[in-house]
Structure formats: C-alpha cells, structure tokens
Amino acid sequence: MTDLLAEMKRVKARVDGLILNQLLPESSSIKEVGLLYRMMRDYPMRQAKGMRPFLCVTTCRAAGGKEDDALLTAACIELFQNWILIHDDIEDGSELRRGEPALHRKYGDALALNAGDALHARTWEAILLNGRSLGLERTFAVMEEFSHMVNETTEGQHMELGWVVGKRWDLSEKDYYEMCTRKTSWYTVASPCRLGALVAGSRGGMLDQLREFGISLGIAFQIQDDCLNLAGDQKKYGKAKSDDILEGKRTLILLHLLAVASQGEMDRVISIMNKKRESKSADDVSYVMSLIDKYDAIGFARKRATELMKEALFTLRGIDWKGDRDAAEMLTSFARFAVEREW
Amino acid sequence: MTDLLAEMKRVKARVDGLILNQLLPESSSIKEVGLLYRMMRDYPMRQAKGMRPFLCVTTCRAAGGKEDDALLTAACIELFQNWILIHDDIEDGSELRRGEPALHRKYGDALALNAGDALHARTWEAILLNGRSLGLERTFAVMEEFSHMVNETTEGQHMELGWVVGKRWDLSEKDYYEMCTRKTSWYTVASPCRLGALVAGSRGGMLDQLREFGISLGIAFQIQDDCLNLAGDQKKYGKAKSDDILEGKRTLILLHLLAVASQGEMDRVISIMNKKRESKSADDVSYVMSLIDKYDAIGFARKRATELMKEALFTLRGIDWKGDRDAAEMLTSFARFAVEREW
Numbered sequence: 001m002t003d004l005l006a007e008m009k010r011v012k013a014r015v016d017g018l019i020l021n022q023l024l025p026e027s028s029s030i031k032e033v034g035l036l037y038r039m040m041r042d043y044p045m046r047q048a049k050g051m052r053p054f055l056c057v058t059t060c061r062a063a064g065g066k067e068d069d070a071l072l073t074a075a076c077i078e079l080f081q082n083w084i085l086i087h088d089d090i091e092d093g094s095e096l097r098r099g100e101p102a103l104h105r106k107y108g109d110a111l112a113l114n115a116g117d118a119l120h121a122r123t124w125e126a127i128l129l130n131g132r133s134l135g136l137e138r139t140f141a142v143m144e145e146f147s148h149m150v151n152e153t154t155e156g157q158h159m160e161l162g163w164v165v166g167k168r169w170d171l172s173e174k175d176y177y178e179m180c181t182r183k184t185s186w187y188t189v190a191s192p193c194r195l196g197a198l199v200a201g202s203r204g205g206m207l208d209q210l211r212e213f214g215i216s217l218g219i220a221f222q223i224q225d226d227c228l229n230l231a232g233d234q235k236k237y238g239k240a241k242s243d244d245i246l247e248g249k250r251t252l253i254l255l256h257l258l259a260v261a262s263q264g265e266m267d268r269v270i271s272i273m274n275k276k277r278e279s280k281s282a283d284d285v286s287y288v289m290s291l292i293d294k295y296d297a298i299g300f301a302r303k304r305a306t307e308l309m310k311e312a313l314f315t316l317r318g319i320d321w322k323g324d325r326d327a328a329e330m331l332t333s334f335a336r337f338a339v340e341r342e343w
Numbered sequence: 344m345t346d347l348l349a350e351m352k353r354v355k356a357r358v359d360g361l362i363l364n365q366l367l368p369e370s371s372s373i374k375e376v377g378l379l380y381r382m383m384r385d386y387p388m389r390q391a392k393g394m395r396p397f398l399c400v401t402t403c404r405a406a407g408g409k410e411d412d413a414l415l416t417a418a419c420i421e422l423f424q425n426w427i428l429i430h431d432d433i434e435d436g437s438e439l440r441r442g443e444p445a446l447h448r449k450y451g452d453a454l455a456l457n458a459g460d461a462l463h464a465r466t467w468e469a470i471l472l473n474g475r476s477l478g479l480e481r482t483f484a485v486m487e488e489f490s491h492m493v494n495e496t497t498e499g500q501h502m503e504l505g506w507v508v509g510k511r512w513d514l515s516e517k518d519y520y521e522m523c524t525r526k527t528s529w530y531t532v533a534s535p536c537r538l539g540a541l542v543a544g545s546r547g548g549m550l551d552q553l554r555e556f557g558i559s560l561g562i563a564f565q566i567q568d569d570c571l572n573l574a575g576d577q578k579k580y581g582k583a584k585s586d587d588i589l590e591g592k593r594t595l596i597l598l599h600l601l602a603v604a605s606q607g608e609m610d611r612v613i614s615i616m617n618k619k620r621e622s623k624s625a626d627d628v629s630y631v632m633s634l635i636d637k638y639d640a641i642g643f644a645r646k647r648a649t650e651l652m653k654e655a656l657f658t659l660r661g662i663d664w665k666g667d668r669d670a671a672e673m674l675t676s677f678a679r680f681a682v683e684r685e686w
Contacts, residue, residue, distance in 0.1 A: 036501040087460060091453035110434035110504045114497055117430060121493035124467055128486055136479040143471055150464035154457055158379040161453045
C-alpha cells in the first residue's frame, strides 16, 4: 500500500505542474480576471489523492503506452474533477471541500458557478493540446471518451438531485447502483482507465473490460465514501461529517436502513431526511445515526463494497496486458485501496 | 430587413432539427433521466432569433463554403448559447427568459445548474460529430475557436459579476467595452462568423477581419440589448423590464448617467444599485429611470451603438469574399438589424 500511495503522489506532482500551467492568470490582459484564475486554481491546489490521474497513467503503462503520453490527459481528468466539484458543492449546498470552505462559500454562488464553467472550458482546451503529441485520431478517441464521461456524470448527478428534490425514497439497491454508475464510476475509474488505454492505442475488448472493472470498483469506491462521510475521521476525510444526512443523500446505508427499520422508525427517518438542510437539528442527525448503528447499516454497506471490489478484481485479472507488469499490479493494489482507505 | 428575418428563420429551423435530435431523451435507458432531457430541450424550444447560427452559416457561404457543412457547427453555437443562458440566469437571479420563467425558477437552482453542465457537455459531443464530415483537421480548428470563445465568455461573465459582487462603480466606458467584448462580442458575433469561415476553409487575414467586425458589432448589439431592457416593449423583448437595474448591471447607460449626474444623484443611484435585488423598491427603479430620462442616457448609448455598428460595417466592407455575394450582403443587413432591432 505504501508503494501505491507513493506512486499516486508521484503522478499527482507531475500532473499538478501541467494543471497549474494551464491556469496561469498572466494569460489574460485584464486585471479583474486575475481573481477568476485564482478561483480556478483554488481546488486544484488543495490536498487531494490524485487517484484519477494515477489510474490514467498507470493503465496507459500497463497497456504498453508511455507515461509521458498520458500526462496531459491525466491532467484533464483532474481539471474535470475540479470543475464538477465546484458545481456539485453549489448544488448540494456543501460547506467544506478538501478540508477548506467550498468555493461558493468563499466567493458566493454566482462567481463560483462561473469559475466552474471556465474550468470546464479549460478542460477541453487542454484536451485539444493533445493533438500535437498524440496526433489527431488518437486525440479524437480521447475526446469521445471525455464527452461520454461528462454525459454519464451529469446524468448521475441529475438522478441523485432529482431524488432529493422529488422527495423520492421508493428506491432499491439497484437504483442506487444505477445512479452511482453514472455519478461516480465513469469519471472516477472507468474513464480514467479507458483514457489511459486509448492513449496507449488500445481498442476493442480491453476497453470493455475496463468499463466493467471501472463500474464495479467505482460503486465500491462511492459506498466507501458514503461510509467515511458518516463514520470516518473528519480530519482525514476533509468534508463535514454527516453532510450526507444534512444534504438528504440516498446512500446505500440509508436505503438499507429504510429496508430493515420498523415502520415508525422509517417514517421518522424519512421525515428528517426530507427537511431542508438548515431545518435539520443535531438531534435529527443523532437519531438517524443511532438507527444506522442499531441495524449496522454501515457494516452492510462495507460488505457490499468488498463484494464489488472482488468482482472488479476478477475482471482485472482477465485483462491481457501488453505493457508494464508492475503497473498492472499497481491497479490491483488500487482496487483494494478504494474500499480500504480512510480518506 | 424582411429578407434578413426570413433568412434567420429559415436557418434556425434547419438548425433546430439538429439540436433537438442531439437531445433525445430516448438516448438514456433510465426513466428519471427523462426530466434532464426535457430540461435541456426547454430553452432551445423557446422562441429565439437564431442570430448566431445565421451568422455562422451565412459567413460560411460568403467565404465560399457550403451551408450544409456549417449546419452542425451552427447548431453547436446555439447549444452553447442555451447552456450559458441557463447558468447566466442563475447567476443573475433572473426571472424570465424568452418570455417564460427561467429554468431555475421552474426546477430549482441545483437541477438547472446541472442541466446547464449537461448541455455544455452535449455541445462538445456535437462538435465532435463534425469529424466525420469536415475531417479531423478542420474539426480541430473549429474546436480551438470554440474553446477560445468559451474562455472569453466566462472571463467577461466574471468581470461583470465581479463588479456587482465587489460593488465597483469606478468604471469607465472603456471598462464596459472590455467586458462586453468578452461577455458578448465573441460568442454573439466574432466566433459565429469565424466558425463559419473556418468551416469554409478560410485562414489568416479574413479571421482577423471577422474578429474586428465581431467585436465592434457585438458591443453595439449589447448596448442595444441594454437599451431594450430599460426602454423596450417587454412582450417583444422577452425578459423582465428593468431587470438590469434590479440585477445591478453596469450598463453603458448607467455608467454614462453616473458620469454626468450631480454628486447627490450619483450617490443615490449607487446606493440603490448596490442594494440586493429583493430590497429594491418600485420607487428605487423609478428614480433611476427618471434620471436616465433626464440625462437622455439611452440616447447617448444608442449613439455609441450606431458608431460601433458603422465601424463594424467599415471592417466588413474590407473583406475580400470568395463566395456567395448575397450572403455577404446579408451580413451587412444583419449589422444594421443588431442595433435597430426591438427584440
């Protein structure tokens, strides 16, 4: 695991250089625009794991490509992650991100929303730069994957927000997986891996296997994220504890709780979850948390995450890598990390 | 002028078909996602002038290209316009868009913000489709122009929002032009024309001339928009009357008023403009409007718009068109329409 963390850190440092280079305030002649660039650089400069660039670069190497060829695409995935987080924080009304106030808490919703759009545009600008080194055809394949990834992510985000706005609780475990596949799996695991493979020139079967790997592991990753939100160490995790309860999120933990709780408990949980964030009291949160403990809903979710991780590992073992064996091995370590991490 | 309007309508109808085709809800297997597609189709289905697709297609023809080759790119400009309007309406807290409630008033901020992102992603997806018909190289040139256009627009949007948030009124006519160039000129005139020319295969000098034409005419267009916001017929115009005063916008009209008003009038106008939207009374708005009348600030702005339109026409006359002369003539009519329109 130490190797994995060191490797993630190494790749992140390389990618960060590219990202910050892409967001230089000097590129505008107008003084006022300086703040926009500071805002775009804000999230990228906060502490982060750098999982997605790691997955892109490592898959590229495992598939027989060169790390240097994948760096720019890896940076673009990180740029994507940063703009979507800015918007996600506005949509969810989140307070904290990576241990600091969310961007819209620092600058207001309007400027933050626009900074997210600016960063979205910069993502595409950076992808286009690939044209020079990868050639037009391979760059096109990268862009098509990116486009698919953004579509999936916004659909998943819509499903989750729509459930909250529509006060929907008639949801199954399967609904949760469908939502997670779109909201999390594509941009967290499937596309980063597939983009690395595309840069390496892979086509066909391997891309299907990476999709399958990515979807299972992405859901497992999200379940672990939900567990950490409720039961993790806030300092390590970097988001406000129990935020998911305040935001009314339909996590697997909550859905399982509703499936096993008594009618009275269920009614009270739903009425609490349907309240607006600012109307939820500390007692409300404690009550929901006490039931989560009573029914060991986190234990249930962790079990599911482990099963999904094992499915992902099974798929991974089936891939016929053409490149660096160490890199392929590192992907196995990553799959374990995704559900065992505490941050 | 009748010819121009008929031609804009004709092009818009062709482009609308492509846009709605790109946003088919059936492309998702998940029922909940249907609403996302309805939201993405909402603004595109409202009445609109279709100026930008017209400029793209007409410039392509004037530059010697085929209309059919430019249609998809024209549709992408319209897709871009629609997502940026969704976000712009959230940022400004606007009530109406094209005569109906703004998207966030219908569905709430969170879902509307995400629908804007989804539409942004669809814009790039649609641009990529150009690869098949235009070839990779020309499609790349189109994408680079698009990327530049989004960067300019988000920078301009940042300037304008930053002035409101920072309560800045120490602004000159030049500051206003700088902001308008970025916020309006690029995506309204310069890029639609340049994209048409790029599709036709133009390079070099003509693109510079179209930038110059687009910047002057775009500012003139925005000034006329500001005038209509305060003095237009709301039914024709489709936005809430005097919204710019409620939103605290730094229009040329307001900046001129502040430059010529007495100290006492200036102080009162600034204190009104700095109030939050919901704290502005009808009397506040009437007071500002009475001073605008007193100093004929709208007359001043209209004069500037006419001057800028003439500069744009001068640049346009210098272009050595290789293609359809009627199309080139139509661009001249459009320039006049941009400042003479009542909607």
